[in-house]
Amino acid sequence: MGGALGLQQLPICAPACRPSSGHSPWVAVSPSPNQWSSRSRWCCLRKNEARRSCRPVGRAAPGPTRATARPATSTRRSACPPLTPTPALRIVWRLLSATSRISRMASVLSRGRVRCPWHGACFNISTGDLEDFPGLDSLHKFQVKIEKEKVYVRASKQALQLQRRTKVMAKCISPSAGYSSSTNVLIVGAGAAGLVCAETLRQEGFSDRIVLCTLDRHLPYDRPKLSKSLDTQPEQLALRPKEFFRAYGIEVLTEAQVVTVDVRNKKVVFKDGFKLEYSKLLLAPGSSPRTLSCKGKEMENVFTIRTPEDANRVVRLARGRNVVIVGAGFLGMEVAAYLTEKAHSVSVVELEETPFRRFLGERVGRALMKMFENNRVKFYMQTEVSELRGQEGKLKEVVLKSSKVVRADVCVVGIGAVAATGFLRQSGIGLDSRGFIPVNKMMQTNVPGVFAAGDAVTFPLAWRNNRKVNIPHWQMAHAQGRVAAQNMLAQEAEMNTVPYLWTAMFGKSLRYAGYGEGFDDVIIQGDLEELKFVAFYTKGDEVIAVASMNYDPIVSKVAEVLASGRAIRKREVELFVLHSKTGDMSWLTGKGS
Secondary structure (H helix, E strand, O other): OOOOOEEEEEOOOOOHHHOOOOOOOOOOOOHHHHHOOOHHHHEEEEEHHHHHHHOOOOOOOOOOOOOOOOOOHHHOOOOOOOOOHHHHHHHHHHHHOOOHHHHHHHHOOOOEEOOOOOOOOOEOOOOEEEEEEEOOEEOOEEEEEEEEEEEEEEEEEEHHHOEOOOOOOOOOHHHHHHHOOHHHHEEEEOOHHHHHHHHHHHHHHOOOOEEEEEEOOOOOEOHHHOOOOOOOOOHHHHHOOHHHHHHHEEEEEOOOOOOEEEEOOEEEOOOOEEEOOOEEEEEOOOEOOOOOOEOOOOOOOOOOOOOOOHHHHHHHOOOOOEEEEEEEOOOHHHHHHHHHHOOOOEEEEOOOOOOHHHHOHHHHHHHHHHHHHHEEEEEEOOOOOOEEEOOOEEEEEEOOOOOOOOEEEEEEEOEEEEOOHHHHHHOOOOOOOOEEOOOOOEEEEEOOOOOOOOOOOOEHHHHHEEEEEEOHHHHHHHHHHHHHHHOOOOOOOOOOOOOOOEEEEEOOEEEEEOOOOOOOOEEEEEEOOOOOEEEEEEOHHHHHHHHEOOOOOHHHHHHHHHOOOOEEHHHHHHHHHHOOHOOOOOHOOOOOO
C-alpha cells in the first residue's frame, strides 16, 4: 500500500434508484473487507480519466471509461469489466484527490449523505445505509485507494451481481421459544408504510412476532407502477419474494379484512371472525378510489385502479377500443399516456381548465396537456360526467354535462381517493372530518400503543412549520412506516422529510419536491414548449415546492436544501433565472462557483 494517497469506504447506488433507461450512474462493489471473496479485484481507473469524468453528480457519462484491473495479491494484470465514470467514482476522485475540488465537494456532502438525482432517496456516504426514501435496500461500501496516477476500487463479483444490500435483520424467535400475544406487533395494511415498518423492526433487533395483514391477495407490491405499466403481472411487482418473509419471520395474512379494532383489550377482529391480540398496532390501511355517482356507474367496463388485476383487465379490454379517462391527475394522466399506443382512442374528462392545475399550476399544466394532445389524446375540460350509457351492461357512451357525447368502450375513473378507515369509526381511535387519522411527529394516534402511517393519515410537516397535511406519496409512506417502527421501540424518532415524487409520461420524467398547496406564484426557468424546464412554487417570499422536466438534478438539490432546514427565498430564484445562461446552481448550497 506504500505511496497510497488515501483509503476510504464509499457507497454505491442501488438499482432501485436508476433511471428506466440510459447509462447506469453507479458502480457496484463489495460490502466490507471481511466479505471480499477470492475473486475480489482491485479495479484501476487512471487519475486523468477520473478527472475528465468529473461531471455534476447525477449526470451519466456518454459511455464507459477504459480501465485495467489486477488481483490484490498479484502484480499481473488481467481483464476486468470496464468501469463507467459514474457519480460514485466522481465522488471518489473529488474526495481523495489533492485538488481544490475537495473543499467544494465537501460542502455538497456536508450532511454526510448522497441523494439520488432521479427519485430522491438518500444514502449515508460512509456506510451506504438508506437514510431517506423511497427504496428498501441500502448500498454496498467499497474500498478505494490512489497510487500515483491511478485510482483503485476493490470489488467482488458477488457484489457486482447483487448490487443492492439488505440491512442485517433479527430473526423471529419460534413459538416454542416462548413468544406470546403480549409482544405481538400487528400491522394493518401491507403497502409501503406497513412493509417498511415490519422491516425496520427487524433491522432494529425486534425478534418477537410481526403480523402483516392486507386486503390484497398478493404479498406487498409496487403499487405506483399499476398506472404506469398496466400490463405488469403481480409477481413482477413484488417488493420482496415470499422467501424473504419466511426468512425473517414476518407473517403475511392476505385477503384479510379488519372489521373492528378493540383498543381496550388490544384485539383486532377480522371479517371471518378471527381475532388477533397485539402489543403495538400500526394502522396503514391506505385509501380507496373515489367512484362516480352518476347513472350507469355500475357497468362492467367502468374501472377504478387499485390492484394488479384491475390494471391488467383495463389494458386487456382497451386494446383497439375507445377509452375515456375521468380525471386529469397523476393516475389518470399516467393511464392515458400508457394506453395511447394500445387503444383506438383516448379521451380525458376533467373539471379544471388544465391537467394538474392545482398541483403544478396553469402554465405547466397547459404545456403537459399539449404533450398529450401531440400524442393523440383528446381533452374535454371544465366539464363532468352526467351519465354513462350502454347496452346489456356494457359501456358504449359517456355523456358530459356540456351535452357532448363521447364514444367509450372502457372508462377509467381517477378522481382521487378516500381514506379506508371506515372500520375505525367506533374504535375510539381519532378520525378527522374527512376520515383521516391524525398523528403526531412520532406517528402516534390518540390511543397509546396505536400508530398510523401512509395515505390514511394527517401529520405535522416539519419544514412547513408543522402544518397538518395529508400527502399520499409512496416516499412519504416509506418514511412514516420507519418512524412508526422506531417509536414502537421507544426511540423517540420524529417525522422530518421533504415530500418527493416523480412520474413518467411518453418517456419524459416529471419530478417534484416540496409541498406546494397554497402557492401564489410560479417562477419558471427553461422552455415549456420544449418540455425542458424547472418551476419554482412560492408563497410570499419562500419557495415551497419545485417541479422539473429534463432539468436534472435540480429537484433533488432543492429537496436536500429544504431538508437541511434552509429556506429558499424567492429573490434567489429570480436571480437564478436572470443569470441562468451560466448553468450555475451553486446558490442552492450557498456557495459561489
